Amino acid sequence: DVKVTQSSRYLVKRTGEKVFLECVQDMDHENMFWYRQDPGLGLRLIYFSYDVKMKEKGDIPEGYSVSREKKERFSLILESASTNQTSMYLCASSFDRAGGNEQFFGPGTRLTVL
């Protein structure tokens, strides 16, 4: 079974803290994604990566950065957490193929910034 794991299910941080969210997949997928999910807004793409050390901005990259040093691991970094970054964060991965790229999602990290 494809497995996408995220480092924490719940996280509470203070405003201004640096926050790291980790995601690991075990299927040798080329693509990895970070989304945030807020009620009524669906899934919004923050960043994605199609190869090691490669990254592209999604729809809402402001206030976030990412790191992909190894193929299986994709980290989301909040340089200075703010209360409006309180949200559910979902990581996903997929193969990179023209025939269709089913995304496999991790369980999510619910981040609260106080």
Added chain:
Amino acid sequence: QQPVQSPQAVILREGEDAVINCSSSKALYSVHWYRQKHGEAPVFLMILLKGGEQKGHDKISASFNEKKQQSSLYLTASQLSYSGTYFCGTGSYGGSQGNLIFGKGTKLSVKP
């Protein structure tokens, strides 16, 4: 720009049918459908890659009208297990391969 899903929410009795629509302002080459149960991660249902393609998955099927930039998800003879939020994700020409834009979701509740 996010695709528009309709309706936003629907309540069904077991055995009833439902249709969820997904409409984009961009030319599409793929549409994905996912279901998310409360407190869980989204789970893949199906991908549609060609204009006019229809795919089925048990009693859940979908169509893709490339010309109209629309997809519809059909749930027939609904079961309690169908409850959840359904998201369409669209891949558009000019976008990066593998990158999807998701709609805001349609919440489906199936009652006994």
